[in-house]
Amino acid sequence: MEKFQNTKDNWDANLYDIKHSFVSKYGNNLVELLAPKQGEKILDLGCGTGDLANTLYECGVEIVGVDKSENMVKQAVSKYPYIPFMVQDATNLEYHSEFDAVFSNATLHWVQPPIQALHSIYQSLKQGGRVVAEFGGKGNVQTITDEIIQQIKEAGLEFKKEQFPWFYPSIAEYSNLMEEVGFRVTFVQHFDRPTQLDGDNGLKNWINMFGSHLLDGIPEHTANEIVTNVEKNLKGTLYKGGNWIADYKRIRVIGVK
Incomplete structure:
Protein backbone atom coordinates (compact mmCIF):
# COMPACT_ATOMS: atom_id res chain seq x y z
CA MET A 1 0.00 0.00 0.00
CA GLU A 2 1.43 3.32 -1.10
CA LYS A 3 1.47 5.92 1.65
CA PHE A 4 2.13 9.06 -0.45
CA GLN A 5 4.62 10.56 1.99
CA ASN A 6 5.67 13.07 -0.67
CA THR A 7 2.16 14.36 -1.26
CA LYS A 8 0.77 17.05 1.01
CA ASP A 9 -2.51 15.86 2.52
CA ASN A 10 -4.76 18.93 2.63
CA TRP A 11 -7.87 17.04 3.70
CA ASP A 12 -9.29 17.96 7.12
CA ALA A 13 -11.35 14.86 7.96
CA ASN A 14 -13.11 16.50 10.94
CA LEU A 15 -14.13 19.59 8.95
CA TYR A 16 -15.34 17.26 6.20
CA ASP A 17 -17.57 15.31 8.61
CA ILE A 18 -18.86 18.32 10.57
CA LYS A 19 -19.47 20.87 7.81
CA HIS A 20 -19.60 18.89 4.55
CA SER A 21 -21.61 15.78 5.35
CA PHE A 22 -23.85 16.73 2.41
CA VAL A 23 -21.29 15.02 0.16
CA SER A 24 -22.21 11.62 1.58
CA LYS A 25 -25.92 12.44 1.92
CA TYR A 26 -26.23 13.25 -1.77
CA GLY A 27 -24.37 10.03 -2.49
CA ASN A 28 -27.24 7.98 -1.08
CA ASN A 29 -29.11 8.48 -4.36
CA LEU A 30 -26.07 7.12 -6.16
CA VAL A 31 -26.31 3.95 -4.03
CA GLU A 32 -29.82 3.49 -5.46
CA LEU A 33 -28.38 3.77 -8.98
CA LEU A 34 -25.71 1.20 -8.07
CA ALA A 35 -28.47 -1.18 -6.89
CA PRO A 36 -26.06 -3.35 -4.85
CA LYS A 37 -26.91 -7.02 -4.52
CA GLN A 38 -26.15 -9.01 -1.40
CA GLY A 39 -22.85 -10.85 -1.70
CA GLU A 40 -21.37 -8.60 -4.39
CA LYS A 41 -17.79 -7.41 -3.94
CA ILE A 42 -17.67 -3.63 -4.37
CA LEU A 43 -14.85 -1.09 -4.29
CA ASP A 44 -15.69 2.37 -2.89
CA LEU A 45 -13.21 4.56 -4.76
CA GLY A 46 -12.60 7.83 -2.91
CA CYS A 47 -14.30 6.58 0.24
CA GLY A 48 -13.62 9.73 2.29
CA THR A 49 -14.48 9.11 5.94
CA GLY A 50 -16.42 5.94 5.14
CA ASP A 51 -20.11 6.82 5.46
CA LEU A 52 -21.19 5.48 2.06
CA ALA A 53 -18.98 2.42 2.42
CA ASN A 54 -20.88 1.70 5.63
CA THR A 55 -24.20 2.17 3.81
CA LEU A 56 -23.07 -0.43 1.27
CA TYR A 57 -21.85 -2.73 4.05
CA GLU A 58 -25.36 -2.58 5.55
CA CYS A 59 -26.74 -3.68 2.15
CA GLY A 60 -24.92 -6.98 2.64
CA VAL A 61 -22.08 -6.48 0.15
CA GLU A 62 -18.38 -7.18 0.63
CA ILE A 63 -17.04 -3.63 0.61
CA VAL A 64 -13.49 -2.29 0.36
CA GLY A 65 -12.81 1.46 0.69
CA VAL A 66 -9.82 3.30 -0.75
CA ASP A 67 -8.84 6.97 -0.70
CA LYS A 68 -5.67 8.87 -1.53
CA SER A 69 -5.93 10.90 1.69
CA GLU A 70 -4.40 9.20 4.70
CA ASN A 71 -6.30 11.64 6.97
CA MET A 72 -9.61 10.47 5.50
CA VAL A 73 -8.71 6.79 5.70
CA LYS A 74 -7.68 7.08 9.37
CA GLN A 75 -11.04 8.70 10.15
CA ALA A 76 -12.91 5.99 8.22
CA VAL A 77 -11.07 3.22 10.08
CA SER A 78 -11.87 4.81 13.45
CA LYS A 79 -15.58 5.14 12.57
CA TYR A 80 -16.07 1.76 10.88
CA PRO A 81 -13.35 -0.64 12.07
CA TYR A 82 -15.15 -3.66 10.58
CA ILE A 83 -14.64 -2.38 7.00
CA PRO A 84 -11.24 -2.64 5.26
CA PHE A 85 -10.04 0.85 4.29
CA MET A 86 -6.67 1.65 2.76
CA VAL A 87 -4.69 4.42 1.10
CA GLN A 88 -4.51 4.02 -2.66
CA ASP A 89 -4.31 6.26 -5.72
CA ALA A 90 -7.20 5.99 -8.21
CA THR A 91 -4.73 6.06 -11.11
CA ASN A 92 -2.79 3.07 -9.76
CA LEU A 93 -5.17 0.64 -8.05
CA GLU A 94 -3.71 -2.68 -6.94
CA TYR A 95 -6.61 -4.87 -8.11
CA HIS A 96 -7.11 -7.17 -11.11
CA SER A 97 -10.57 -8.48 -12.06
CA GLU A 98 -11.65 -8.54 -8.38
CA PHE A 99 -14.84 -6.49 -8.12
CA ASP A 100 -18.42 -6.79 -9.31
CA ALA A 101 -18.69 -3.00 -9.13
CA VAL A 102 -16.63 0.13 -8.54
CA PHE A 103 -18.62 2.87 -6.81
CA SER A 104 -17.32 6.43 -6.69
CA ASN A 105 -18.97 9.55 -5.27
CA ALA A 106 -17.53 13.08 -5.58
CA THR A 107 -14.03 11.85 -6.36
CA LEU A 108 -13.20 11.51 -10.04
CA HIS A 109 -13.10 15.27 -10.71
CA TRP A 110 -10.00 15.33 -8.47
CA VAL A 111 -8.17 12.59 -10.40
CA GLN A 112 -5.82 13.35 -13.26
CA PRO A 113 -5.10 12.11 -15.82
CA PRO A 114 -8.72 10.89 -15.97
CA ILE A 115 -8.08 8.20 -18.54
CA GLN A 116 -5.46 6.60 -16.28
CA ALA A 117 -8.06 6.34 -13.50
CA LEU A 118 -10.52 4.75 -15.94
CA HIS A 119 -7.90 2.20 -17.03
CA SER A 120 -7.29 1.40 -13.36
CA ILE A 121 -11.02 1.01 -12.65
CA TYR A 122 -11.48 -1.17 -15.73
CA GLN A 123 -8.61 -3.42 -14.63
CA SER A 124 -10.14 -3.76 -11.13
CA LEU A 125 -13.49 -5.05 -12.43
CA LYS A 126 -14.54 -8.57 -13.27
CA GLN A 127 -15.77 -9.11 -16.82
CA GLY A 128 -19.34 -7.79 -16.90
CA GLY A 129 -18.67 -5.64 -13.82
CA ARG A 130 -19.86 -2.03 -13.65
CA VAL A 131 -18.61 1.36 -12.60
CA VAL A 132 -21.19 3.71 -11.11
CA ALA A 133 -19.89 7.22 -10.43
CA GLU A 134 -20.93 10.78 -9.72
CA PHE A 135 -18.58 13.75 -9.85
CA GLY A 136 -18.35 17.38 -10.90
CA GLY A 137 -19.33 18.03 -14.51
CA LYS A 138 -18.81 20.91 -16.91
CA GLY A 139 -19.54 24.23 -15.18
CA ASN A 140 -19.38 22.82 -11.65
CA VAL A 141 -18.95 25.60 -9.03
CA GLN A 142 -17.86 27.91 -11.85
CA THR A 143 -19.38 31.00 -10.23
CA ILE A 144 -17.18 30.39 -7.16
CA THR A 145 -13.97 29.42 -8.91
CA ASP A 146 -14.18 32.23 -11.49
CA GLU A 147 -14.50 34.76 -8.66
CA ILE A 148 -11.57 33.27 -6.69
CA ILE A 149 -9.36 33.42 -9.78
CA GLN A 150 -10.48 36.99 -10.51
CA GLN A 151 -9.63 38.06 -6.94
CA ILE A 152 -6.20 36.40 -7.16
CA LYS A 153 -5.49 38.44 -10.29
CA GLU A 154 -6.84 41.65 -8.71
CA ALA A 155 -4.42 41.08 -5.83
CA GLY A 156 -1.64 41.41 -8.42
CA LEU A 157 -0.84 37.70 -8.46
CA GLU A 158 -0.53 35.34 -11.38
CA PHE A 159 -2.91 32.38 -11.72
CA LYS A 160 -1.64 29.53 -13.86
CA LYS A 161 -3.94 27.01 -15.49
CA GLU A 162 -2.14 24.12 -13.78
CA GLN A 163 -3.17 25.51 -10.37
CA PHE A 164 -6.77 24.49 -11.14
CA PRO A 165 -7.01 21.09 -9.43
CA TRP A 166 -10.19 19.70 -10.99
CA PHE A 167 -11.36 17.99 -14.17
CA TYR A 168 -14.97 18.95 -14.95
CA PRO A 169 -15.84 17.23 -18.23
CA SER A 170 -18.87 17.37 -20.47
CA ILE A 171 -20.94 14.23 -21.08
CA ALA A 172 -19.32 13.81 -24.51
CA GLU A 173 -15.78 14.18 -23.15
CA TYR A 174 -16.23 11.61 -20.40
CA SER A 175 -18.23 9.11 -22.46
CA ASN A 176 -15.51 9.17 -25.11
CA LEU A 177 -12.82 8.49 -22.49
CA MET A 178 -14.83 5.58 -21.05
CA GLU A 179 -15.34 4.05 -24.49
CA GLU A 180 -11.66 4.49 -25.33
CA VAL A 181 -10.78 2.41 -22.26
CA GLY A 182 -13.27 -0.31 -23.22
CA PHE A 183 -16.41 0.46 -21.20
CA ARG A 184 -19.89 0.23 -22.69
CA VAL A 185 -21.57 3.39 -21.43
CA THR A 186 -25.12 2.46 -20.44
CA PHE A 187 -26.16 5.64 -18.59
CA VAL A 188 -24.92 9.22 -18.46
CA GLN A 189 -26.54 12.35 -17.03
CA HIS A 190 -25.47 15.97 -16.47
CA PHE A 191 -27.62 18.01 -14.08
CA ASP A 192 -27.72 21.10 -11.86
CA ARG A 193 -27.72 20.45 -8.13
CA PRO A 194 -27.68 23.71 -6.15
CA THR A 195 -26.12 22.72 -2.82
CA GLN A 196 -26.68 24.47 0.50
CA LEU A 197 -23.52 25.19 2.48
CA ASP A 198 -23.74 25.22 6.25
CA GLY A 199 -24.03 28.59 8.04
CA ASP A 200 -22.86 32.16 7.46
CA ASN A 201 -19.31 30.90 6.92
CA GLY A 202 -20.46 28.23 4.50
CA LEU A 203 -18.64 29.63 1.47
CA LYS A 204 -15.43 30.27 3.42
CA ASN A 205 -15.55 26.72 4.86
CA TRP A 206 -16.12 25.32 1.36
CA ILE A 207 -13.08 27.17 0.03
CA ASN A 208 -10.96 25.97 2.98
CA MET A 209 -12.13 22.38 2.49
CA PHE A 210 -12.17 22.02 -1.28
CA ASP A 216 -1.42 27.55 -2.71
CA GLY A 217 1.69 29.68 -2.26
CA ILE A 218 -0.25 32.84 -1.40
CA PRO A 219 0.60 34.42 1.98
CA GLU A 220 -2.10 33.76 4.58
CA HIS A 221 -3.03 37.43 5.04
CA THR A 222 -3.49 37.91 1.27
CA ALA A 223 -5.41 34.64 0.95
CA ASN A 224 -7.80 35.74 3.73
CA GLU A 225 -8.38 39.05 1.93
CA ILE A 226 -9.10 37.20 -1.31
CA VAL A 227 -11.67 34.95 0.39
CA THR A 228 -13.32 37.98 2.07
CA ASN A 229 -13.63 39.72 -1.32
CA VAL A 230 -15.04 36.55 -2.89
CA GLU A 231 -17.71 36.41 -0.17
CA LYS A 232 -18.57 40.09 -0.63
CA ASN A 233 -18.86 39.85 -4.43
CA LEU A 234 -20.89 36.63 -4.47
CA LYS A 235 -23.30 37.43 -1.64
CA GLY A 236 -25.88 38.89 -4.01
CA THR A 237 -25.72 35.81 -6.26
CA LEU A 238 -25.20 32.81 -4.01
CA TYR A 239 -26.48 33.88 -0.57
CA LYS A 240 -30.20 33.13 -0.36
CA GLY A 241 -32.55 32.86 2.61
CA GLY A 242 -29.70 33.00 5.12
CA ASN A 243 -27.60 30.30 3.42
CA TRP A 244 -24.86 30.07 0.84
CA ILE A 245 -25.86 27.96 -2.18
CA ALA A 246 -23.03 26.48 -4.26
CA ASP A 247 -23.63 26.13 -8.00
CA TYR A 248 -22.96 22.40 -8.29
CA LYS A 249 -23.30 20.66 -11.66
CA ARG A 250 -22.89 16.90 -11.58
CA ILE A 251 -22.27 14.04 -13.96
CA ARG A 252 -23.52 10.50 -13.27
CA VAL A 253 -22.31 7.56 -15.33
CA ILE A 254 -22.65 3.82 -15.52
CA GLY A 255 -20.18 1.81 -17.59
CA VAL A 256 -19.98 -1.95 -18.05
CA LYS A 257 -16.79 -3.93 -18.72
Whole structure:
Protein backbone atom coordinates (compact mmCIF):
# COMPACT_ATOMS: atom_id res chain seq x y z
CA MET A 1 0.00 0.00 0.00
CA GLU A 2 1.43 3.32 -1.10
CA LYS A 3 1.47 5.92 1.65
CA PHE A 4 2.13 9.06 -0.45
CA GLN A 5 4.62 10.56 1.99
CA ASN A 6 5.67 13.07 -0.67
CA THR A 7 2.16 14.36 -1.26
CA LYS A 8 0.77 17.05 1.01
CA ASP A 9 -2.51 15.86 2.52
CA ASN A 10 -4.76 18.93 2.63
CA TRP A 11 -7.87 17.04 3.70
CA ASP A 12 -9.29 17.96 7.12
CA ALA A 13 -11.35 14.86 7.96
CA ASN A 14 -13.11 16.50 10.94
CA LEU A 15 -14.13 19.59 8.95
CA TYR A 16 -15.34 17.26 6.20
CA ASP A 17 -17.57 15.31 8.61
CA ILE A 18 -18.86 18.32 10.57
CA LYS A 19 -19.47 20.87 7.81
CA HIS A 20 -19.60 18.89 4.55
CA SER A 21 -21.61 15.78 5.35
CA PHE A 22 -23.85 16.73 2.41
CA VAL A 23 -21.29 15.02 0.16
CA SER A 24 -22.21 11.62 1.58
CA LYS A 25 -25.92 12.44 1.92
CA TYR A 26 -26.23 13.25 -1.77
CA GLY A 27 -24.37 10.03 -2.49
CA ASN A 28 -27.24 7.98 -1.08
CA ASN A 29 -29.11 8.48 -4.36
CA LEU A 30 -26.07 7.12 -6.16
CA VAL A 31 -26.31 3.95 -4.03
CA GLU A 32 -29.82 3.49 -5.46
CA LEU A 33 -28.38 3.77 -8.98
CA LEU A 34 -25.71 1.20 -8.07
CA ALA A 35 -28.47 -1.18 -6.89
CA PRO A 36 -26.06 -3.35 -4.85
CA LYS A 37 -26.91 -7.02 -4.52
CA GLN A 38 -26.15 -9.01 -1.40
CA GLY A 39 -22.85 -10.85 -1.70
CA GLU A 40 -21.37 -8.60 -4.39
CA LYS A 41 -17.79 -7.41 -3.94
CA ILE A 42 -17.67 -3.63 -4.37
CA LEU A 43 -14.85 -1.09 -4.29
CA ASP A 44 -15.69 2.37 -2.89
CA LEU A 45 -13.21 4.56 -4.76
CA GLY A 46 -12.60 7.83 -2.91
CA CYS A 47 -14.30 6.58 0.24
CA GLY A 48 -13.62 9.73 2.29
CA THR A 49 -14.48 9.11 5.94
CA GLY A 50 -16.42 5.94 5.14
CA ASP A 51 -20.11 6.82 5.46
CA LEU A 52 -21.19 5.48 2.06
CA ALA A 53 -18.98 2.42 2.42
CA ASN A 54 -20.88 1.70 5.63
CA THR A 55 -24.20 2.17 3.81
CA LEU A 56 -23.07 -0.43 1.27
CA TYR A 57 -21.85 -2.73 4.05
CA GLU A 58 -25.36 -2.58 5.55
CA CYS A 59 -26.74 -3.68 2.15
CA GLY A 60 -24.92 -6.98 2.64
CA VAL A 61 -22.08 -6.48 0.15
CA GLU A 62 -18.38 -7.18 0.63
CA ILE A 63 -17.04 -3.63 0.61
CA VAL A 64 -13.49 -2.29 0.36
CA GLY A 65 -12.81 1.46 0.69
CA VAL A 66 -9.82 3.30 -0.75
CA ASP A 67 -8.84 6.97 -0.70
CA LYS A 68 -5.67 8.87 -1.53
CA SER A 69 -5.93 10.90 1.69
CA GLU A 70 -4.40 9.20 4.70
CA ASN A 71 -6.30 11.64 6.97
CA MET A 72 -9.61 10.47 5.50
CA VAL A 73 -8.71 6.79 5.70
CA LYS A 74 -7.68 7.08 9.37
CA GLN A 75 -11.04 8.70 10.15
CA ALA A 76 -12.91 5.99 8.22
CA VAL A 77 -11.07 3.22 10.08
CA SER A 78 -11.87 4.81 13.45
CA LYS A 79 -15.58 5.14 12.57
CA TYR A 80 -16.07 1.76 10.88
CA PRO A 81 -13.35 -0.64 12.07
CA TYR A 82 -15.15 -3.66 10.58
CA ILE A 83 -14.64 -2.38 7.00
CA PRO A 84 -11.24 -2.64 5.26
CA PHE A 85 -10.04 0.85 4.29
CA MET A 86 -6.67 1.65 2.76
CA VAL A 87 -4.69 4.42 1.10
CA GLN A 88 -4.51 4.02 -2.66
CA ASP A 89 -4.31 6.26 -5.72
CA ALA A 90 -7.20 5.99 -8.21
CA THR A 91 -4.73 6.06 -11.11
CA ASN A 92 -2.79 3.07 -9.76
CA LEU A 93 -5.17 0.64 -8.05
CA GLU A 94 -3.71 -2.68 -6.94
CA TYR A 95 -6.61 -4.87 -8.11
CA HIS A 96 -7.11 -7.17 -11.11
CA SER A 97 -10.57 -8.48 -12.06
CA GLU A 98 -11.65 -8.54 -8.38
CA PHE A 99 -14.84 -6.49 -8.12
CA ASP A 100 -18.42 -6.79 -9.31
CA ALA A 101 -18.69 -3.00 -9.13
CA VAL A 102 -16.63 0.13 -8.54
CA PHE A 103 -18.62 2.87 -6.81
CA SER A 104 -17.32 6.43 -6.69
CA ASN A 105 -18.97 9.55 -5.27
CA ALA A 106 -17.53 13.08 -5.58
CA THR A 107 -14.03 11.85 -6.36
CA LEU A 108 -13.20 11.51 -10.04
CA HIS A 109 -13.10 15.27 -10.71
CA TRP A 110 -10.00 15.33 -8.47
CA VAL A 111 -8.17 12.59 -10.40
CA GLN A 112 -5.82 13.35 -13.26
CA PRO A 113 -5.10 12.11 -15.82
CA PRO A 114 -8.72 10.89 -15.97
CA ILE A 115 -8.08 8.20 -18.54
CA GLN A 116 -5.46 6.60 -16.28
CA ALA A 117 -8.06 6.34 -13.50
CA LEU A 118 -10.52 4.75 -15.94
CA HIS A 119 -7.90 2.20 -17.03
CA SER A 120 -7.29 1.40 -13.36
CA ILE A 121 -11.02 1.01 -12.65
CA TYR A 122 -11.48 -1.17 -15.73
CA GLN A 123 -8.61 -3.42 -14.63
CA SER A 124 -10.14 -3.76 -11.13
CA LEU A 125 -13.49 -5.05 -12.43
CA LYS A 126 -14.54 -8.57 -13.27
CA GLN A 127 -15.77 -9.11 -16.82
CA GLY A 128 -19.34 -7.79 -16.90
CA GLY A 129 -18.67 -5.64 -13.82
CA ARG A 130 -19.86 -2.03 -13.65
CA VAL A 131 -18.61 1.36 -12.60
CA VAL A 132 -21.19 3.71 -11.11
CA ALA A 133 -19.89 7.22 -10.43
CA GLU A 134 -20.93 10.78 -9.72
CA PHE A 135 -18.58 13.75 -9.85
CA GLY A 136 -18.35 17.38 -10.90
CA GLY A 137 -19.33 18.03 -14.51
CA LYS A 138 -18.81 20.91 -16.91
CA GLY A 139 -19.54 24.23 -15.18
CA ASN A 140 -19.38 22.82 -11.65
CA VAL A 141 -18.95 25.60 -9.03
CA GLN A 142 -17.86 27.91 -11.85
CA THR A 143 -19.38 31.00 -10.23
CA ILE A 144 -17.18 30.39 -7.16
CA THR A 145 -13.97 29.42 -8.91
CA ASP A 146 -14.18 32.23 -11.49
CA GLU A 147 -14.50 34.76 -8.66
CA ILE A 148 -11.57 33.27 -6.69
CA ILE A 149 -9.36 33.42 -9.78
CA GLN A 150 -10.48 36.99 -10.51
CA GLN A 151 -9.63 38.06 -6.94
CA ILE A 152 -6.20 36.40 -7.16
CA LYS A 153 -5.49 38.44 -10.29
CA GLU A 154 -6.84 41.65 -8.71
CA ALA A 155 -4.42 41.08 -5.83
CA GLY A 156 -1.64 41.41 -8.42
CA LEU A 157 -0.84 37.70 -8.46
CA GLU A 158 -0.53 35.34 -11.38
CA PHE A 159 -2.91 32.38 -11.72
CA LYS A 160 -1.64 29.53 -13.86
CA LYS A 161 -3.94 27.01 -15.49
CA GLU A 162 -2.14 24.12 -13.78
CA GLN A 163 -3.17 25.51 -10.37
CA PHE A 164 -6.77 24.49 -11.14
CA PRO A 165 -7.01 21.09 -9.43
CA TRP A 166 -10.19 19.70 -10.99
CA PHE A 167 -11.36 17.99 -14.17
CA TYR A 168 -14.97 18.95 -14.95
CA PRO A 169 -15.84 17.23 -18.23
CA SER A 170 -18.87 17.37 -20.47
CA ILE A 171 -20.94 14.23 -21.08
CA ALA A 172 -19.32 13.81 -24.51
CA GLU A 173 -15.78 14.18 -23.15
CA TYR A 174 -16.23 11.61 -20.40
CA SER A 175 -18.23 9.11 -22.46
CA ASN A 176 -15.51 9.17 -25.11
CA LEU A 177 -12.82 8.49 -22.49
CA MET A 178 -14.83 5.58 -21.05
CA GLU A 179 -15.34 4.05 -24.49
CA GLU A 180 -11.66 4.49 -25.33
CA VAL A 181 -10.78 2.41 -22.26
CA GLY A 182 -13.27 -0.31 -23.22
CA PHE A 183 -16.41 0.46 -21.20
CA ARG A 184 -19.89 0.23 -22.69
CA VAL A 185 -21.57 3.39 -21.43
CA THR A 186 -25.12 2.46 -20.44
CA PHE A 187 -26.16 5.64 -18.59
CA VAL A 188 -24.92 9.22 -18.46
CA GLN A 189 -26.54 12.35 -17.03
CA HIS A 190 -25.47 15.97 -16.47
CA PHE A 191 -27.62 18.01 -14.08
CA ASP A 192 -27.72 21.10 -11.86
CA ARG A 193 -27.72 20.45 -8.13
CA PRO A 194 -27.68 23.71 -6.15
CA THR A 195 -26.12 22.72 -2.82
CA GLN A 196 -26.68 24.47 0.50
CA LEU A 197 -23.52 25.19 2.48
CA ASP A 198 -23.74 25.22 6.25
CA GLY A 199 -24.03 28.59 8.04
CA ASP A 200 -22.86 32.16 7.46
CA ASN A 201 -19.31 30.90 6.92
CA GLY A 202 -20.46 28.23 4.50
CA LEU A 203 -18.64 29.63 1.47
CA LYS A 204 -15.43 30.27 3.42
CA ASN A 205 -15.55 26.72 4.86
CA TRP A 206 -16.12 25.32 1.36
CA ILE A 207 -13.08 27.17 0.03
CA ASN A 208 -10.96 25.97 2.98
CA MET A 209 -12.13 22.38 2.49
CA PHE A 210 -12.17 22.02 -1.28
CA GLY A 211 -10.62 25.09 -2.88
CA SER A 212 -7.44 25.65 -0.90
CA HIS A 213 -5.33 24.44 -3.86
CA LEU A 214 -6.30 27.60 -5.73
CA LEU A 215 -4.58 29.65 -3.02
CA ASP A 216 -1.42 27.55 -2.71
CA GLY A 217 1.69 29.68 -2.26
CA ILE A 218 -0.25 32.84 -1.40
CA PRO A 219 0.60 34.42 1.98
CA GLU A 220 -2.10 33.76 4.58
CA HIS A 221 -3.03 37.43 5.04
CA THR A 222 -3.49 37.91 1.27
CA ALA A 223 -5.41 34.64 0.95
CA ASN A 224 -7.80 35.74 3.73
CA GLU A 225 -8.38 39.05 1.93
CA ILE A 226 -9.10 37.20 -1.31
CA VAL A 227 -11.67 34.95 0.39
CA THR A 228 -13.32 37.98 2.07
CA ASN A 229 -13.63 39.72 -1.32
CA VAL A 230 -15.04 36.55 -2.89
CA GLU A 231 -17.71 36.41 -0.17
CA LYS A 232 -18.57 40.09 -0.63
CA ASN A 233 -18.86 39.85 -4.43
CA LEU A 234 -20.89 36.63 -4.47
CA LYS A 235 -23.30 37.43 -1.64
CA GLY A 236 -25.88 38.89 -4.01
CA THR A 237 -25.72 35.81 -6.26
CA LEU A 238 -25.20 32.81 -4.01
CA TYR A 239 -26.48 33.88 -0.57
CA LYS A 240 -30.20 33.13 -0.36
CA GLY A 241 -32.55 32.86 2.61
CA GLY A 242 -29.70 33.00 5.12
CA ASN A 243 -27.60 30.30 3.42
CA TRP A 244 -24.86 30.07 0.84
CA ILE A 245 -25.86 27.96 -2.18
CA ALA A 246 -23.03 26.48 -4.26
CA ASP A 247 -23.63 26.13 -8.00
CA TYR A 248 -22.96 22.40 -8.29
CA LYS A 249 -23.30 20.66 -11.66
CA ARG A 250 -22.89 16.90 -11.58
CA ILE A 251 -22.27 14.04 -13.96
CA ARG A 252 -23.52 10.50 -13.27
CA VAL A 253 -22.31 7.56 -15.33
CA ILE A 254 -22.65 3.82 -15.52
CA GLY A 255 -20.18 1.81 -17.59
CA VAL A 256 -19.98 -1.95 -18.05
CA LYS A 257 -16.79 -3.93 -18.72
